[in-house]
Amino acid sequence: MTDRYNHAQVREYWQHVWEREGVYELDEEAADPTYVLGMFPYTSGALHMGHVRNYAITDAYARYRRMQGDDVLHPMGWDAFGLPAENAAYERDTDPESWTRSCIERMREELETMGFGYDWSREITTCDPEYYRWNQWLFGQLYDEGLVEYEGAAVNWCPDCETVLADAQVVTDGEDGSHGGSGGESHAHVEGTCWRCETPVERRELDQWFFAITDYADELVDGLDDLGGWPEGVRDSQRNWIGRREGAEISFEIAGHGAVDVFTTRPDTVFGATYLAVSPGHELADELASDDSAVAEYVDRVRNGPDGAEGATDDTSGIETDAVAVHPLTGEELPVYVADYVLDDVGTGAVMGVPAHNQRDHAFATAHDLPIEQVVEPVGSEAETARPDEPFTGEGMLTDSGDYDGLASAAATERLLDEDAFEEATTYRLRDWLISRQRYWGTPIPVVHCEECGPVLVPEDDLPVELPEFVQTTGNPLEAVEEWKRVDCPDCGGPAERETDTMDTFVDSSWYYLRYLSPHLDSAPFDQGKADEWLPVDVYVGGEEHAVLHLLYIRFFARALADAGLLDRREPVDRLINQGTVLHGGEKMSKSKGNAVAPHEYGAETTRLFVLSAAHPQQDFEWTVKDVRSAYDFQQEIYGMVAEYADGARGRTEKAPHDAYLEREIDRTVAAVTDEYERFRFHQVVGELQSFARLLRRYRSYDEPYRFAYSRGLRTLAKLIAPIAPYLAEELWTKLDGDGLIAAADWPTPLQEVDEYALERDLVRTTLADVRDITDVVDITDPDRIELVVAQPWKYDAYEIARAADPDDAIVGTIMEEDSIQQHGDAAADFANWLAAEQAGLEPVLDAEREHRIIEEAAWLFAEEFDAAVEVRRAADGDDLAPKARPNKPAIHIS
Template identity: 40%
Template sequence: MYDFKQIEPYWQKKWEDEKTFEIVENDKPKYYVLEMFPYPSGKIHMGHVRNYSIGDVVARFMKMNGYNVLHPMGWDSFGLPAENAAIKHGIHPDKWTKENIQEMKEQLKLLGLSYDWDREVATCLPDYYKWTQDLFLKFYEKGLAYKKKSFVNWCPSCETVLANEQVVGGECERCDSAVIKKDLEQWYLKITDYAEVLLQDIDKLDGWPEKVKIMQKNWIGKSTGAEADFEIKGSDKKLKIFTTRPDTMYGVTYMVLAPEHEYVEELVKGTEYEEAVKAFKTKIQHMSEIERTSTDTEKEGVFIGQYCINPLNGKEIPIYIANYVMVDYGTGAIMAVPAHDDRDEEFANKYKLDIVPVIDEDSKMINSEEFNGMDSKEAFEKIVQKLEEAKIGKKTINYRLRDWLISRQRYWGCPIPIVYCDDCGAVPVERENLPVKLPTDVEFTGKGQSPLITSESFMNTTCPKCSKPARREMDTMDTFIDSSWYFLRYIDAKNENEAFNKELAQKWMPVDQYIGGVEHAILHLLYSRFFVKVLKDLGMVDFDEPFKNLLTQGMVLKEGAKMSKSKGNVVSPLEIIEKYGADTARLFVLFAAPPERDLDWAEQGVEGCYRFINRVFRLIEELKDCVNAKDELNNLTKEDKQARFVIHSTIKKVTDDISGKFGFNTAISALMELVNEMYKYKENENRKECILKEGIEAIVTIISPFTPHVGEQLWTMIGKEGSVSEISWPKYDETALVKDEIEVVVQINGKVRGKLNLSANVTREEMQEMALADEKIKELIDGKEIVKVIAVPKKLVNIVVK
């Protein structure tokens, strides 16, 4: 029997004691496999089991194929949950996080994962975030980090800024108060400077899923169009708009500004429209961006009492503010063409505004003065030319991508290494004084902007330039910063002099196989790509992209729904490991579905995998002495050849399935067929011990990446020394895959009626003759007219009768 409670702890300790998976720099070809590191919540879940089992199979398989495999693990350990725990339970985030890391590390070790724990990193430790701060300063010195005012989610009750994920249905998740927007100074990174190269280089990512590449392209959102200036009547100000359809400019009947647009307050001040505008701005403060831009949300707005002038025809156009225009998208102002835009049409109908069509059903221009009758594509260019000649506009490219807001008004994050001096302004902390450490003397009340403000020792400092009293930046960095470069720190995790060594980075990067959830398809992956491109420009690396190949695994579901505590459908990995063993849990998540698809949890499937492992143990126990076989591969019978065919076709299929398409489920299925064949062949009175030896050695080596504890135990059972993970992956014998006989299906009118075992060299004509000569087939077609006989070489014969 498979005694997992004895076997698994034994091998886990042995791997740890012997440092089986510690990386030693050598001349073998490198392979860097990486799963996205977890947030240390304290408990692993089935999503972790699936993600990390997938990565472990790849790591072990590549190691057995002669690669020097880098397979590290660490912790994305800054973030809001730790702070919430401090507020709720009175436990310091540092203590809470470190305890969770220790607990999760022990749980992950139960899975038998081949990590080099010597390279472990935790983003919340000073030896990591020192280099996060150093990289921030490099961005700052390059002009890629800056501060400006922007709107944030603000809970008036908690008196604190909330991240988008803390706003549920427009309310604070902590106290259920209505959330409003508040204008605060925030730090940004200029990712927009890299929009074009980020977009263009997506086409280099041949090893990424197409859907992820499309998502990134859409997020960057490149569009070609024109900028144009609309003068505000009676003012020296102009509204700059960007449009992808300059050919529709003669159809503009009103202008829409984001309620937060910088001109709005000034344009209504002291007018009869001021109160209505204020009321509307207050109303939309309680709406999220998603709500405001949703196609289902009713389009609402307010006239601000001002007009602008269409630069092409001089017509006066009323200016509105509306909920569906965002200040951070484009210029925060749009020209509305209700005849050719659904949102604009809905708004125009609601407020009884003009609707003027300018393109007919044949894509010809109408109501557009000298452009009438022109094809709209031609008019696009001609109208842009007119704008440029009049110096009131120009052809331009716009991106949906906005600069990355990295400020977080929280304690548990990487401190931003900037101080503020009354004389010198914003001053970067000197590198010799990094890391700027998080203080311990803070209060966690859930009130106010950031717990850091409660630490006098942290807030008050001296200016690095003039040594006068200064105050530190109170914001910390978005945790996406930490995960945008962690894959580089793994390469050189203990380097005390720099974030990572360039030569080592050049050797190991890019990551050969990255594995994680599709929910990170845009932000994390885009930010990591951005970081690498900046680091290349800084001369710190010589490559363009961080991840060569990407696998986005599906979720683990129960009864068709995502596992969650609220639904009461969570299956604990620890309970499964306790009941069936870690290898059973691994085998099930790898076998139950292809990795890119969602997996529906089924206890009977787990039990089936447990029974299979026990079946393998019984087979190997019975046949283990065959490894000393003295007979030779000669005078092979039909049964001998069939057994060898299954052995070597299984080796080939598993090799192809793992290395080519992550077909773990089909690979395991082939392994199960091999086990069945060996059970069948061992009953053969004339069996050859040398063939059984081939079979059981193939089973033991092939099963080991999927169920590593089982693999090691079986390896010792058959009298082998060392670790099975250190041996070479088995090679298949091409000659064993050549069959003397093939099975040909015989159909009558497309329905299978028989099967024939024929020579592998049989011709099409011989197939037809043998099918028609078969006694069973002759009976079935007796008295019927044969219309035609179709033969597919070496596969089937279909006899069409009437």
Template identity: 55%
Template sequence: MQDQDQRGFDHGEIEPRWQREWEEAGTFHIPDDADDPTYVLGMFPYTSGELHMGHVRNYTITDAYARYRKLQGDEVLHPIGWDSFGLPAENAAIERDTNPRDWTLSCIETMREQMQAMGFGYDWEREIATCDPEYFRWNQWLFQQFHDAGLVHREASEVNWCPDCETVLADEQVEGDDEHCWRCGTPVETRELDQWFWGITEYADELADDLEELDGWPDNVRQMQENWIGRQPGARLEFQVSDNGPVEVFTTRIDTIYGATFFALAPGHAISQALAEEDDEIRHFVEEEADPEGDEPNGVRTDLTATNPATGEEIPVFVADFVLSDVGTGALMGVPGHDDRDHAFASDQGVDIVPVVAPSPEEVPDVSEAAYTDDGVLVNSGDYSGTESAAAREELTRDIASATDHVQYRLRDWGISRQRYWGTPIPVVECPDCGPVMVPDEELPVELPEFVQTTGNPLDEATEWKRTTCPDCGGDAERETDTMDTFVDSSWYFLRYVSPDDADAPFDVERANEWMPVDQYVGGIEHAVMHLLYSRFVTKAIADMELLEHREPFENLVTQGMVLADGEKMSKSKGNGVSPLAIVDEFGADTARLFTMQAARPPRDFDWSETGVQSANGFLQRFHETVEMFRESPPEGDEDAIAAYVAREVDATIAAARESYDDLTFTEALRETRDLVGLLRQYREYTDPHAETFERGLSVAVRLLAPVTPHIAEELWSTLGHDGFVAEASFPEPAGDVSDAERERQLVENTREDVRNIVDVAGIEDPEQVTIVVAPAWKHRALDIAIESDAPNVIGELMQDEEIRAKGDEAASYGQDLQNERQSLTSALAPDRELAVLEQATWLVEREFGAEVSVVPASEADESVAKKAAPNRPAIRID
């Protein structure tokens, strides 16, 4: 623990005090009658019981942006809640011999206290928890509405089964080439179970098409969703398979059909299963050898043949493990000349490989060693030879009798059934006479029974809870014992925040139409497919029920990178986690917030660094000290050139910080503000500052830091004598024109760097005089001509100007320089402005080198020095 005197301020006293004052004043509460507030939201946390650094980063990003928008004068909706159902809580409760509800509620209480200690400016009156019956009743209500809209079905299906979690996983929850559970890493098995599905595939086209409208989303997230939806336009057509009749296939390359030299069936295809009952070799392959995840395609030849509908030729039929039952039709035409996988299989099985597409009729590819997979011109394709691939696809689809245009998707309907306890009960009663019957609205919510530890599905063991009566006929019936996938909870929670206490509807429709969509959403890239795709689907489905005018839930999205430790992701399993609370205890929440925000832009990963934490804390100490010194001993200096320079830097900092906050880059805003505080300290050390200029600089810096370090900002705002909270102040505005701020800054920094280089290269230990010479007006005009001219020879253009031409060899030499650097030329300040800017900055050079500094126009300088002066790059003489 640091010594109090060394720390400079007591964060342990300051931070809780301002948190109490915000709460008592309702600073972050948003009233129900707010007029179209800015909606800022971080993906709500799972109730693990303790904040980790990933949480701190995610919620500091959203909090900083929400506070910034409030400083800009917006009403801001910034709520928080808890993703509180799920298997981990169930497992944790079993390990601790308690029940999931008690465990979850204790976790919520702990995490709420931790979030409050971080100073996050939430409207806590809108807090929700998905395990609350008043929340999950609306999951059940949505299930009913989706059922009535034809978006719910139950069927026996091959599902992904995690034997460790003892539950079904959606396709999106199976990760890696080895297909393991997204939560526990256990290899996933395949089982056939009766499952409830939500019809997300009904929205596949809209989900794919609308990605183009999400301009505020990262390109990689949109690409991941597009790939997952996997829309493939192509054709369906039939091959006659011996005595089994027509078998349908889907292909995106019907233009290659003349090169189809084999036919393949999935091991699970009905024909394959029938053959396995009659043929031991096929049965052994189907039951023992088939490996869809294997590195090489494998299969077994059957006695069947298939008739190629384009050529009429009989081709061999295989049962092959690279054909999947649930992809396409479970059958495919093998075209080894133009598909890499088919080529590998045909080479192993000794099947003919025939080229039927070529770059041109004269360049028929050799496909004996590798497939040619590009489009081109058809060859060896009968009457279609010479036709380009795209045209051939249209003609063949039209001409082959069984062929029809078809679009296939990788996306599958969303299996929401989970065989666990801690989730939303599916509101269905199974009646032996009526079949599955929806629970009536007036009986919602269907709540969970008391938790019983057991293997398998706990609700299946809840005999009394299961026993019920059929809502339709009144006869004996049983409740559905599956619970909903927890991604159902998070697929619409952002709507509940607009009216979290509404007992009559999931959300207030009028308010949701006004407040949605979420203006800025922040969360991890790992949710790019599951949560974000499901949320988009549910929003569109709700809109089609005329409950919402918006069809997309999130207008802008930031996916934040990970916090690393020595290059690896922090995790409990690796034992490399850093406790945010330990940082808060030692250095304060503001230090933790500042470090996480200045270390990297939100989308990037960054390494946790104790040195970085200490640096952030040291800066806050210095800033606090600077403000305290101002209060205790106000300066009385003149409003001189130095004050003008500082005032200009304050304005430039405001402009740069605003741009950074608008873009949610943050690092630039914080770097700019730190530089401003450093400049103000230099100003005070160098001379007696002008009081108004100095105080304005401090007040600006406080407001620029307030979104990220809110507690110390409030303290310093009060110390400077301002009324009210800085959280409710206005974002500062530049007092002067900042249109040339960047060029002015660059001019000063380049000039200072040139002085350093000359001193270093010349080995000048104690320079006495630094003369900075500004280029003459004719060179500025020459630069403007060179930038604006389209002529190939800029020198000829320059010589048309009488004054420039009068400079003779000097003009020719400078013209040649401009010609050589033409691609990188940038405009410069006017000569008088360049002179004024440099004059205001001379104190920085004088302070650094202890030398007298003068800035002069070229007309007043030694000719040998003046000739070297150029716009943007004054000449320098050091004596």
């Protein structure tokens, strides 16, 4: 037998066996399986290291839960529609479907090579008519629920991609595209660049389709408090994106133009307003631009930029208009500006400029030489730190505010809200979800436009509306397919045209986790009974960049489906894991940067082991050849030990005293590794297994191994590594004559109680470290004898009294009240004083009997490392070493 492990030689065999045995296929009759899901991939052409890290996490956890005895749902599918495929097809002079199908075949093969254990019987592909038919059907359900709108809107247009972008797909202010623009969903133009091609985004007025996600704004933000299994960063991103703000609205009359409503969270500053500003997209801006060419030029420049270039983005840019606003409480006339820093989709798109109490208002007023009038004075410590050249943005005491002078901000606000001019209000940054895309490769929106009837839904019996054959053209290819576009109206039978926009691909992914439950169901998008029983998704793994693109949409969709009577669950995901980024040379690994490493380059299983061992799943890590090599060497080390054992080096059958330590450490390792799998700390799992493998190697070299303990240790090691390195584990299990497949084996369990395994390990580890320190300090290179002296039992009693005592108690007196301690005289008093001084740092310890037993069992480790005789004994009165021995800190003497 060879003692070298080569996964490439065995992977096809084990893939065949797993498939033959149906290891990963979920029984349709399963009751509430553990649902483990990785965000399905765009069909971009090949797996990259980000995919591998994501899917290695889900696969390891799914395999672990399966070995724990759970039924496990772990499916895979393809996010197959979208602009990248359309662009790739255009570049290669082919059609999007052919390109997409070839990518899927390649990526599926790569996933199988990596050994990921998916239930491929549940595979879904969003570009299949059998899938997108249900996109169209669900569109109809939301339409019937009043959650679909068709209206003209100012939208974000990418001239390069020739399509509309949602606000979340516009990168602004140096963002990386993970959270997109400054708010909402494309009722207003957001300045920035396209998340895909980095082209500056323009503004256009188009009739578009929207999902009314704003109807759920309050529920979506309130529900975040219940998502304890989600990263706080994602929840914060969604809170900020929804942007709910409590405050009040106040109306300013504009001579000749009616009233403009302003939203503010600080009514107490209203007397400090020195100007009114509206956004370039505000209705008043349009009115004023129609009569003032300077205003028109500014509005056009900010909205679209000169000659398609990016518009003005300076927070202080703006233009004064001829309009005058009347302050509703003072009657004072205020100048009106159109200002770029005022956003269409925040509040009402208009602000009362209070430069003395708002940073952005202050900057704008300073740039335009506008008055700055302080009406809230700082009090207390803030009065000492406030700077006269900066705005005071905190709460304080009102001044120069008429009848409100002398009131605290909170009291003034309460009284002001009783004024007729104010009305309590809540605003949101969130805008409705624009789903229209002007491109071919997406789900056709199931609507026809009739001059007599207007927009009409395609009847359910006519679904799916399938895509026609691809036509290579600029713009939207569907516009060019006349025979597909021209239809009869379903209502009146008159001439009509199909909607040529297709759906945003985030519609596909907003409910795909439901289709996995019943992927071949022909009568409904998903089996509602299974959905009610099997949901929520227990663990969902994907990148944080989807915080407000995908993850907000699936939460909205679940609520909308629940209100339509199709679903019981309103939150689709229980626990969310965001995987970190794989770096290479300090930068994110990617083909565009030329620093990508193909997943198969170092071997699939070595790559899996490395990406899981390098860092916590949520942390970034650097790809290094050295660390990859370490992962490879670790596999070879384990395989070599098992191969040697399988070749006949079975060991003795009589048990020796030191074997108890290995038996105990097997139990401790099982407990520790189980804890780490539950916490998704796979890097700690690998660290535990590396330590355990080193221990097995030391044990084997110290003495002929005890067959029962050593074989159990190897079998345990094989099982514990199986979720991370499945091919290796199957090979190990076969060599160890294990029953069946390790992928379907039971998870190992401790034979003894190990609830305090961490204390036991810490005792041995720190005692070994203390012996090393002594030999180093005293320069003992070849010790003959090591004495390890465990403290007397009464010290453990005193220790526990001190740990349980209140810090204000007279701890020494409390300890010395115990007769069993007091009888030890000065030694007891000295120890009590030490405990009193150290009380705040006293950690839990083992009892005296257990500490002595653990040290005795570990004595062989000291003997093996230092090549010395080792004696373990208990301290006694009069013993020279007794004063030095404390609980969990044996006294040490080396000669």
